[in-house]
Amino acid sequence: MVVCNDGRTPFVGMVRCVSPLLFAGAGRLTSLPRQGHSILPAIVPTGTILYHGRRDGRVPDMPDWLAFDFEHAALFCHSPCYVISFQAKRDLRLLYFDGSSAAKMKGGPMDSQDIVAWRSLQPDKYISERERINALCDWGRPFGLDGFVRMEFHLCVSACAECSIALTIIVPPYSEVMICDISDGLEVVTLLDVLPKNETEPHTRPVVGPLDIPRSPPHVEPPPGWHGSLPNYVVGRFEAHVAGGWHDHAPGETRVRLDYTGLVTFYDATLSSLVDARWEKDRLHHRLEGISAADAARVLTELQSVLTRKQGKGSSVDWSSIARVVMERYADRLEYLRFLLSPNATFTDTAEQASAARVQVLIMLTPYITTVDVPPDVPASPTNASWAAPVVHRCATTQTSRIPLSMLTPQEARIHAAIEHTLREICRRLMLVWLEFFDVEGATEVKAAQAIEVGRRHIGELMTWLDWSVWVRCEPACSLGVRQRHSIPESAYVAHGTRLWGTGELLPSIVAIFKRG
Numbered sequence: 001m002v003v004c005n006d007g008r009t010p011f012v013g014m015v016r017c018v019s020p021l022l023f024a025g026a027g028r029l030t031s032l033p034r035q036g037h038s039i040l041p042a043i044v045p046t047g048t049i050l051y052h053g054r055r056d057g058r059v060p061d062m063p064d065w066l067a068f069d070f071e072h073a074a075l076f077c078h079s080p081c082y083v084i085s086f087q088a089k090r091d092l093r094l095l096y097f098d099g100s101s102a103a104k105m106k107g108g109p110m111d112s113q114d115i116v117a118w119r120s121l122q123p124d125k126y127i128s129e130r131e132r133i134n135a136l137c138d139w140g141r142p143f144g145l146d147g148f149v150r151m152e153f154h155l156c157v158s159a160c161a162e163c164s165i166a167l168t169i170i171v172p173p174y175s176e177v178m179i180c181d182i183s184d185g186l187e188v189v190t191l192l193d194v195l196p197k198n199e200t201e202p203h204t205r206p207v208v209g210p211l212d213i214p215r216s217p218p219h220v221e222p223p224p225g226w227h228g229s230l231p232n233y234v235v236g237r238f239e240a241h242v243a244g245g246w247h248d249h250a251p252g253e254t255r256v257r258l259d260y261t262g263l264v265t266f267y268d269a270t271l272s273s274l275v276d277a278r279w280e281k282d283r284l285h286h287r288l289e290g291i292s293a294a295d296a297a298r299v300l301t302e303l304q305s306v307l308t309r310k311q312g313k314g315s316s317v318d319w320s321s322i323a324r325v326v327m328e329r330y331a332d333r334l335e336y337l338r339f340l341l342s343p344n345a346t347f348t349d350t351a352e353q354a355s356a357a358r359v360q361v362l363i364m365l366t367p368y369i370t371t372v373d374v375p376p377d378v379p380a381s382p383t384n385a386s387w388a389a390p391v392v393h394r395c396a397t398t399q400t401s402r403i404p405l406s407m408l409t410p411q412e413a414r415i416h417a418a419i420e421h422t423l424r425e426i427c428r429r430l431m432l433v434w435l436e437f438f439d440v441e442g443a444t445e446v447k448a449a450q451a452i453e454v455g456r457r458h459i460g461e462l463m464t465w466l467d468w469s470v471w472v473r474c475e476p477a478c479s480l481g482v483r484q485r486h487s488i489p490e491s492a493y494v495a496h497g498t499r500l501w502g503t504g505e506l507l508p509s510i511v512a513i514f515k516r517g
Contacts, residue, residue, distance in 0.1 A: 036099020036112050037266040037286065039303060041259040042149050044092040048255050049189065050177060052084045053077045057191055059084060059182065063133045063147075066177040068255055069243040074236060079196030079220040086186040092146040094177065095307075096258060102150035102176050104129065111288035112266065113148075115296050116303070121288060137180035143307040147179040149256055152244075175244075175253055196220040197233040251324075261314030262306035263411045264299060271295045283467050306411065314409040322399055322419060330426055331470045333364050334463055341456040351440075354448035357455055358437040364430055368394040380438045388431050395427035396420060422466070429462040 044050075050066040051073035066086065067073040073083050095116075100109045104127045114121045117135035125131060136148055152175075179186070198220060222230055247253040266274060266288055277290030288296075339345055340357045347353040362369075368391045375387055400420050408416060436451040443451075463471065 036097050036101050036109065037288075038098045039112055039116070039264045040096045040098070041262045041306065042094045042096040043257045043259070044088055044094060044149075044177065044255060045257065046088050046090050048088045048092075050086045050088070050179075050186070052086065054082050054084070055080060057082045057193065059188060059191070061183070063137045063178065063180045064182065065133070066179050066182075068175050068177075068247075068253065069240070071236065071240040071243040072176070074194065075240050078233065081194050081196055082191065083194050084191045085189040086182065087189050088185060089187055090185050092177075092179075092185050093144055094147050094149050094256075095140065095145055096149040096256065098151070100152060102152040108287040108289075113150075115288060115291070115299065119296060119300065120293070121291075133178050133180075136178065140180065143304070145180070145307070146185055147177055149175060149177055151175050175247070175256065195223070195231055197236055198230045251320075258320065260317075260319040260415060261409045261412050263415060264303045264306060265414070266291070266299060268299075268414070271298070302410075314412055315403070315407045317403060317408075317412065319412065319415050319419075326399065326419065326423060326426075327468060327470060330364065331468055333360065334426075334459060334466075335471060336360060337364075338456075338459050338463060341452055341459060350445050350448040350452060351443070354437065354440045354443070354451050357433075357452065358440055361430060361434050361437055361455075365391060365395065365427075365434055368392075368398070368427075375435075375438060378439050380435045385431070385435060388435065392424070392427045392431050395430070396424040399423065425465065426462065429458045433458050 050068060051070050052060065052064065052066050053073035053076035054060075055077050070083060070085075074081065077083070097112050099112075101113060103109045106123060106126050110126050110132075111121055113132060113136065114125070116139055117132060118125075122128075137145075140148070220230065269275060271291070273290055273292035273295045274288065278286050337357060337360045340353065340360055345353060345356075347356065370390075373387060373391050375381075375385075377384065397420060400416055400423075403416060405413060405416070433455045436454045440448055440451045
C-alpha cells in the first residue's frame with residue numbers, strides 16, 4: 001500500500017510518501033530523473049523502422065543496439081559508415097527501464113538493470129555494455145522477451161548574454177532498443193554505405209561499451225565525383241539530439257507502447273531498505289544503493305510474475321493519459337501562480353498582486369466549487385474549514401473515484417493510489433491558499449502581504465514535492481535561429497567527456513559556459 005504525506009510532515013526529505021515519485025514517472029517515457037526506478041513491459045509495434053550504424057556492412061548476429069532515428073544510429077560510424085534499417089515483422093516484446101538508463105555513467109542510471117541482470121548493484125560494470133546486454137538477454141529469454149528499451153539524456157542549448165552558450169543536462173532524451181536476436185522479428189529494409197563524416201575537432205571522448213567508435217582522421221576523402229563539404233560529425237551529434245527532441249512532447253515516443261498494468265517500481269514504501277537509504281535525500285540522489293537482498297528478490301519476483309501471467313490481464317484504463325491530464329491541468333497554472341506570488345512579479349501594490357493570485361487559484365478550483373461551498377464566517381479560517389472538505393474531495397477524486405479497484409492488477413492499484421494521493425495534496429494545498437485569498441479583495445495591504453507570503457510558501461513546497469520534469473528546462477529557451485545556428489561544440493564533450501561517459505558525476509557539475517568569438 002502506498003504511504004503518503006498526511007499534510008503534517010515536512011516536505012523536505014519526505015521520502016516515505018512515494019506517490020508523487022511514482023506519479024511523476026507515469027505520464028510517458030522520460031529520462032528525468034536520471035536514476036530510473038520503474039520497469040514496465042513494452043511493445044514496439046509491427047512495421048516500426050529501427051536503425052543500426054556500424055563500420056562494416058554485416059548484419060549483427062548477436063545481441064546489439066538499435067536506434068529509433070537515423071541520426072542517432074549514424075553516430076556510431078564515421079568512414080566507412082553503414083546504416084542498416086530494420087522493420088519489425090511482428091510486435092517486439094520488450095522491457096523498459098525508465099530514467100537515463102542508457103547513460104553509461106555511475107550514480108544510479110544503471111541500478112535497476114543491475115538488479116535484473118545480476119540481482120545486485122554492480123557499480124564497476126557501468127560501462128560493461130556487452131556484458132550487460134548479454135546478461136539481460138539471458139535473463140529475458142525464458143520470459144519471451146525480444147529485448148529492452150532504454151533512454152539517454154539530451155543536451156539543451158540555451159542562448160545566454162555576451163555571446164555565450166550554456167550547456168546543461170535537461171530533456172529531451174533519445175531512445176534505444178537492446179535487441180537480443182535481430183534475426184527473430186526483424187527484417188532488413190536497407191543496408192547503405194552512407195556518406196562519411198568530416199570531424200573538424202579531434203574526437204577524444206572515451207570509447208566505451210557499444211560506443212566502439214574509431215577515432216577518424218580530421219579529414220576523410222569524399223566519394224568519387226563528390227563536390228562540396230561532407231556531413232560534419234559534430235553537427236551530426238547535435239542533430240541526433242534534435243531528433244530525440246521530436247519525441248519529447250506529448251504523447252512522447254509513440255513507437256514504444258508501455259503496459260502500465262505491469263509497472264514494477266522500486267518506489268514502494270514496503271521496500272524498507274530503500275526508504276531508509278533515501279531518508280533526507282532529494283529526488284536527484286535517490287538510488288537503489290542500499291537495497292537489501294530480500295527487497296531486490298521481492299521486486300524480481302514481482303517482475304517475473306508480471307511477465308509470466310496471461311497477457312491482457314488488467315483493466316483498459318489509460319493511466320498515461322490520466323497522469324498527463326493532471327500535469328496539463330496543473331503544471332503551467334502552478335508555475336504561473338508561483339510567479340504571481342513571487343517578489344519578482346511587477347504590480348502597483350500588494351493588493352493588486354494578491355487579487356491576481358486569487359484569480360489564478362479560483363481558476364484551478366472552479367471545477368469543484370459549488371454554490372454552497374462558502375465559508376460560514378469571514379475571514380475564512382483553516383481551523384474551521386469543514387465547508388472546504390467537499391471541494392478538496394471532488395478535486396482529488398474526480399479522475400479516479402469510479403474506477404473499480406477489483407479490475408486492477410496490483411501494479412495498477414499502485415498507480416491508482418499514487419494519482420489519488422498526488423491529486424489530494426495538490427487540492428489540499430490549493431484550498432489552504434484559497435482560505436487565505438477568499439476575502440483578500442479590498443483587504444488591507446498588511447492582510448494582502450500576509451496572504452501572499454502564505455501562498456508563496458504553500459505553492460513552493462507543493463512544487464518541490466511534486467518535482468515534475470516539465471518544470472526542468474532551459475531558461476530562456478533558444479530561438480529557432482539560435483538552435484539551428486549553434487551546434488554543440490565538440491569541446492563540450494571533450495571538457496566533460498570523463499564526467500559524461502566516465503565517472504558519471506554529472507548533474508552537480510555539468511553546467512559549463514563556452515565562450516564563442
